[in-house]
Amino acid sequence: MASHAIEVKNLYKIFGPRGRDYVDQVKAGLGKTELNEKHGHVLGLQDINISMPAGGVMVVMGLSGSGKSTLIRHINRLIDPTAGEVLYDGVDVCKMNENDLREFRRHKTAMVFQKFALLPHRTIIENTVYGLEIQGVPMDESRKRAQGWIERVGLKGFENHYPNQLSGGMQQRVGLARALTNDADILLMDEAYSALDPLIRVDMQTVLLDLQKELKKTVVFITHDLDEALRLGDKIAILRDGKVIQQGTGQDIVLKPADEYITAFVKEVNRGRVINVETIMKPLSGNPEGVPVTIGTVLESAARMMTLADQTIAHVVDANGRPVGSLDLRTLISAMVTPISHEPNRAAA
């Protein structure tokens, strides 16, 4: 199944009984606070335009109240938009009738929830087959398929346990297995890992990245954690007060933050894990020297390779092993450390 991209176009959401009446005013520049004070309506999303890459991980990042959970619920239309389009494979999800929407949800999307949202009265295997059961797939087959995913997420042996008997991290594995069993093209993950302990969260991120390598689904991942966003996202959109304030790759965001707000965010980021070697390499002068490093390697790994090889110089090679640039340890380290402007703050603290 070839993945398709999701296009969100001019999406507006205004919460309240007469939201539609205020769309034009909002388009004309009515602000969130004003709308709330004067008309008692809440501006959830305004003018969202995002094209989510097919077969890639799109991360939508923002703090609570930024509208990120509202946005993801527009993709399978758990929330109806006030204005705008959500296009999948050329079809506007927002214009589907009830039946088409149900079919779309059954076969094209699967969702993972922040609080797991498992059925407490069903065992793990019964939870995992839920999507297939709804589709009307015969029990034997759905169980077989579910079993496979349960094993993939590392829950073999827990099939007949109830969700309450598992830890949070394990419950979310069930949530992930349930979504994957659906075999849908779009995987929606609404703060799926936010409720987990940091270590388990990293572990689950690895699970997702490993699976994604072979599955190539169109994943929409919501998070409030920039590190998580940078680790997972092929593309990242940052939301604030219902508006997209920057979108691009992790490198774009770390190296060229669009405003103060994002700058403040990226200060704390471990740049060594975000920036790739080709971003800071110098043109090749003379013969390639030192350790060969492939394009797409992050600085931290490059530094590790150089340290292990006991070298201060490296050269960057493309996928075919052809040298394209050079690198030395000094540039590498200066690109990895946080900008100087931040240091006095830390010293004072």
Next chain:
Amino acid sequence: MAICSYLPDLLCKFPAIDDTTIRMARKSVDDGFKALVREYVNIIDALVQPLQWFLNYLEKLFVSSPWIIMLAVMVAIVYYGSRDLRITIGTILSMFLIGLVGLWNDTMVTLAMVTVCTFIAIIVGLPIGILMARSERAQSIINPILDVMQTMPSFVYLIPVVMIFGIGKVPGLIAVVIYAVPPMIRLTNLGIRLVDKEVLEAADAFGSSPWQRLKNVQMPLALPTIMAGINQTIMMSLAMVVVASMVGVGGLGRNVLQAINNQFFTVGFFNGFALVAIAIIFDRTSQAYGKRLQKHSEVIHG
């Protein structure tokens, strides 16, 4: 009163509609109602006939079966419902005592009555409760009706019930159901409304139809609350069978009524305690059963 001499008459004595008008109005309402009932008496009888059959059949079955079989069946149900030896032994003991004081047959009649009432209350109450949970408007209409059903003295609605259905078991049954069904409806409604929104959202996200949502998520998650509703319904039917004996329901209730009329202190208490015993058996069994259904929620991961 002294204060009245300073006030105009209208403000002192409440301006009631005069007696003749009220009498006229009352008479026309009563007559109209009677005429209406007379008009449709055949249809009404035909409609409640199945209830009559059901009730008679069950009563005959309960009364005519040898006591040892009835006791065995009861013990089996109680044990498989509760899986609790204490409740089972309590049941055997109390049923023995009831039999010893000569109330076995009356108890069986009451048991049949309560079984049918509970059954009907569930059949009627569950869909209404579901409807209430699904629609705000239905809730705003049904809630005041339930308030009336619960607070109106049961003797009062016995009057129209008797006018419509006459004296007998079926009117008694209907009176009991009216009295006992509100908790079933309310708790079904409440149970469904309390279902976790996230889980419902998940069901929607996977493309559940409204029926799949109800069957897979709402009903199972509301079950503990619904079980509490059924429990309440049983308790209230047991309380109401005494009142229903006034319109011709037999069993323990009739004995109580006779005891009141004749000041038979001991008879009254024997029958009263027999009712209490059945009530406790029903209550403990259904609660233990409800708890057992919820086994999955007990083992909480630390």
